[in-house]
Amino acid sequence: MSEIKDYEGIQEFRKKARRKAVMAVGGTALFFVVAFLLCMCFGNYVMSPSEVFNGIFGIGDAGIVQIARNVRLPRVLCAALVGAALSVAGLTMQSLFKNPMASPTVLGISHGASFGASMAISFGIGAGVFGTYSTSVMAFVFCFITMALVYAIARTRYGISTVTLLLSGVAVGAFFNGLVSLVQYVADDDALQEIVFWTMGSFNKCNWDSVPVALIPILLGIVMTVLINRELNMVSAGEEQAANMGVNVRNIRIIAIVATSLCVAGSVAVSGTIGFVGLIIPHVFRMLVGPNHRLLIPLCIFGGAAFLMIMDTIAKAGFEMSFPVGVLTSLLGAPFFIYILKTRKKEVWE
Amino acid sequence: MVELDIEDVCFSYPSRDILKDVEFKAEQGEILGIIGQNGCGKTTLLKCINSTLSPKKGIVTVDGKAVESMTKKEIARNMGFVMQTTSTTFPFTVYETVMMGRYSRQDALDTEKEEDTRIVYQALQDTGTLKFADRDIDELSGGERRRVMIARALVQEPDILLLDEPTLHLDINHQFDLMDLITKLSREKGMLIVIVTHDLVLAARYCDRVIAIEHGEIAAMGPTRDVLTTENMRRIFDIEAEVNEDPRVGLNVTILGKSKADSEKDRQRAAS
Structure with missing residues (x-):
């Protein structure tokens, strides 16, 4: 590799980077x-x-x-939407927390969303106003609350340490998990079955009615994330430095949390909690192409969508018996989590 | 002609006061050193200047306009800030890192323009980091990284450059390289450069004016040779030093050791 010496060298480097980006996407x-x-x-x-x-x-x-039309197509579409949404949400959270271990499940955000959704399922809260969207709306509200809570607990004047981040995620997640159990305990049989099914994470119940329920919040969330891609780059490289370069960090933080909540809420509303997608996909792509969101966002959208569609198909048809896709992603994701902890010690803990 | 005006700035954390009635002016083309011991409020002062922290009292203006009333982007166009530390959790390339500095000059949905690339190229050239442009930031040494951060501040095209301990953790060779670069920027581009440092030797050699801060207050201020005197060193830093004009290097500070009076005090404290 030759050293860059002049303006032509820079142009050459940019051209190469652009070619690589086009090929990757x-x-x-x-x-x-x-x-x-x-x-x-x-x-x-x-x-x-x-x-x-x-x-x-x-x-x-x-x-x-x-x-093809009424069973498989909506299901595959939902899996694609949820895969893309969870990956983009994971990416945004990792940048916001400046930590490659962050993801909706690890930080308890999905549990918060579960609680919101189970309230809607068993008590019909919000159904009067939002109709079929009440599950999404409740999931969104609790997603937002959980994420703001975890962020507030983990953040100190000196930044966010991995230990406090993961532990506050565990604590907040456990709390909402407890609340979900409580709801399950008092819910009637039908609602109970639905909640249990739904905490495992599955696309079994997806039909054409589910598609807009997922699509609207997810699309909004992804568009918001795309709009702040430059700011996310800068924030991921350090909040104070980003502020020194002219980024209004507080606004970006709020936009990022809202965008993530929308993505997770849309996902949780149609498929329940599917873990670790938001951890695995952004991580793999970042290792391949570097930390630039301009490139990572489209890669996470396509890659995450493809990943979850395939996982769902395997879970559904790959074995003797079909089982919820959430089980499969957790079985894959937990070892991956440990793998990151072991191999990327420096980035994780510093 | 840019003029930075700090008027009567006070700052405090809930537990203690950091800055008390700090007041000075600085102009284009000068290198202003802010010196003082650890914890005296030097960095806090820099952060008050670029409005990262809001002073409890007092006002900072650039050309008569209050910094606090500016948008973040406007502040970034006026002044660049190079911090002590750089995060490398997500290693961007040097080119990407420096390009981030263009943010305040771009509109909301702008993409990189030819002009931006030219300016980034020039900054890389000026800071001697062009040859690393395609490397990841975490592959660089501390000194190289510091120069990249200065390049990033330069592409903001600010009139004022705030540097927080720019030579910290650099070996002596890189310290001189960096200070020569800073001198060049002030002389050739006419920037106002404010350097926070606790390195008296470098301050003596490179700064036009110096402000010494002690317990959050200005203890001495003026042309470097008037502030960095043997007597001031003893009074403010508890340091015995010899100061002389050396035709080869200009103002030269030779640090001899801790003040006698001070070690006497220590001994008394230990005894009681």
């Missing part, structure tokens, strides 16, 4: 499309790609049309 987008098609093919009934196409456009056997 293009490659991941392509992977997403392929994963989407594969996930549409596999399930209890294996379809050929042509059957999938015909089915989506309503051509051919009525049964296949029904499966």
Whole structure:
């Protein structure tokens, strides 16, 4: 590798970086499309790609049309949306907390959202005003509360230490977990079943009604994150320095927390708590392409979507018996968490 | 012609007062040193100047405009701040790091323009960091990293540069390189440079004027040779030092050791 000596060297370096970025995003987008098609093919009934196409456009056997259009398509779409949302949320949180261990499950945010949602499910809180969106709205409200709480507890005048961050996440998460148990205890049988099913994290109940419930908050959240991508870069490199360079850190913090809450709330509302996606995906991409959000956000969207679609398909059709995808991501995610702790000691603890 | 005016600034944390009635003016093209012992309020003063902290009393103005009433971006366009530490949790490349400094000159949804690249290039060139442009910031040594941070402050195109202990943790060679760079910036670009340091030798050699702070108050202020006198050193720093004009280096401070009177006091304290 030759040293940069002049302006041409800089131009060359920029060109190379841009080429790398286009390739990374293009490659991941392509992977997403392929994963989407594969996930549409596999399930209890294996379809050929042509059957999938015909089915989506309503051509051919009525049964296949029904499966492709009304069962598989909304489910795969939801998985893609939730995968993208959780990854972007994880990314934003890691930057905001300046810590590669942060993610919605690790910091108890998902538990907070669960509590909000279970209140909506069992007591119908908010149903009068928000209708089908009451679960999302309640999830969002508690997501926001939890995240603000964890942030406030972990943040000191000297920054945020990993120990206090993880521990406050554990404490706040445990608290909301306790509240969820309480709700379960007093809920009637139907609501109980729904909550239990839902704390495991699954797309089994996704249909066309779920798609807008997930899409609206998630889209809003992702757009907000995209709009602050430069500021997130600067904040992730140090809040005080960001302020010195002209970033209004307080506003960015609020926008980031709201955006994350929207993403997690949309996810939790349709699929319950699915853990560790927000930890794994941003981490892997950051190792591959560096910490720039301009690049990481699109990669997390496509990569996270593809990852969760595939995980859901494996959980649904990969084994004798289908099980909730949340179980699978946790089984994968926990060892990954330990792997990061072990291998990236310096970044995590400093 | 930029003029920085600090009027009657007081600052305190709930538990104790940090700054008391600090008042001075500084102008374009000068290197102003702020010296004092650890915990005397030097860094707090810098942070009050760029409004990271809001003074309890008093006002800081740039060309007659109160800094507190400016937006964050406006402040960043007026003054660059190079802090003591750099976070490397997420290692951006040097180029990306320096480009961040353009933030205050860009509109909300702007992307990098040709002009931005040119300015970043120039700053990398000026600070001698061009050859690292494609490296990750965590691969650099402390001195290299400090120069990158100065480059980043430069692309803000400020009139005022605030430096917090710029030579801390640098080996002696890099200390001189860095101070030469700072001198060049003030002479060639006419920047006002405010340096917080506890290094008296470097302050003597490079600063045009010096403000000595003791317990949050200005203990002495004026041209470097009037402030850094043997007597002031003893009074403010409890240090015995010899100060002389050396034709080769200018004002030269030779530190001999702790003051006698002081060690006497220590002994008495120990005895009682």
